[in-house]
Amino acid sequence: MTGQGRTQGKSCWLGFPGTPSSWEEMLPAWSAACHQPPHDISVLFHPKAMPTAACWFCLASPEVEKHLVVSIGTHCYLALAKGGLSPDHVLILPIGHYQSMVELASEVVEEVNQYKAVLQKFFRARDKRCVVYERNYRSQHLQLQVVPIPQQSCSTEDIKEAFIVQAQEQQIELLEIPEHSALKQIVQPGTPYFYVELDNGEKLFHRIGKNFPLQFGREVLASEAILGMPGRADWRRCQTEREEEAAAAQDFRRAFEPFDFAQVD
Numbered sequence: 282m283t284g285q286g287r288t289q290g291k292s293c294w295l296g297f298p299g300t301p302s303s304w305e306e307m308l309p310a311w312s313a314a315c316h317q318p319p320h321d322i323s324v325l326f327h328p329k330a331m332p333t334a335a336c337w338f339c340l341a342s343p344e345v346e347k348h349l350v351v352s353i354g355t356h357c358y359l360a361l362a363k364g365g366l367s368p369d370h371v372l373i374l375p376i377g378h379y380q381s382m383v384e385l386a387s388e389v390v391e392e393v394n395q396y397k398a399v400l401q402k403f404f405r406a407r408d409k410r411c412v413v414y415e416r417n418y419r420s421q422h423l424q425l426q427v428v429p430i431p432q433q434s435c436s437t438e439d440i441k442e443a444f445i446v447q448a449q450e451q452q453i454e455l456l457e458i459p460e461h462s463a464l465k466q467i468v469q470p471g472t473p474y475f476y477v478e479l480d481n482g483e484k485l486f487h488r489i490g491k492n493f494p495l496q497f498g499r500e501v502l503a504s505e506a507i508l509g510m511p512g513r514a515d516w517r518r519c520q521t522e523r524e525e526e527a528a529a530a531q532d533f534r535r536a537f538e539p540f541d542f543a544q545v546d
């Protein structure tokens with residue numbers, strides 16, 4: 282399958298009509314000269330964006346779990362979370378190697394925001410609200426977690442309350458930060474932090490000192506107050522077979538296709 286000459290229509294996925302069933306179908310289309318290439322492949326090899334060791338999330342890395350990838354933009358891509366809280370728990374990741382939101386180049390931030398907005402629309406159409414969080418601590422490549430929560434489970438206020446209460450219980454100082462302020466204005470690159478963004482734009486931020494519970498964001502969202510599935514707080518206990526993961530990614534791609542700006546010519 283080369284994808285050559287089949288470039289028309291809104292359903293074009295990086296040069297293919299329809300939705301690809303696998304990464305192997307996506308990649309040749311991506312690099313093929315079958316139409317105006319929408320992607321600047323040089324971003325993959327950005328000299329300032331090279332990992333120090335094998336990285337699970339650099340898109341060019343052989344370590345990346347390609348069957349989980351569901352959309353590829355110019356600077357960012359989307360992948361289903363491995364062992365996600367739900368089958369539609371998704372990650373926004375930079376294609377090149379960046380450790381955190383505060384280190385991103387402005388054009389990458391712009392596309393992160395574009396993905397955030399479109400995911401919010403996508404989930405809203407499914408009666409779900411998005412919670413977005415990042416843990417820049419013991420992590421080498423930025424993973425922005427996007428967790429959809431069914432609207433009937435709880436309100437945005439309930440989610441905020443759950444984060445605040447659980448932070449207090451664990452003596453984590455979670456501060457509200459102005460909605461329109463960029464993290465860059467609050468924290469220097471290289472400083473560990475955790476931040477969560479609610480679907481009304483409110484943001485809570487914690488500057489990480491010595492220790493931080495690695496599963497904090499998941500613990501809060503999995504708790505009885507929110508998703509009511511505390512057993513899923515640890516992703517390692519939620520892993521499924523590769524075939525099942527690939528099928529979930531395929532389902533997500535199909536459903537997300539009408540919202541995916543990366544597919545529009």
Ligand SMILES: [Zn+2]
Binds near residue numbers: 332378379
């Ligand atoms: Zn990386």
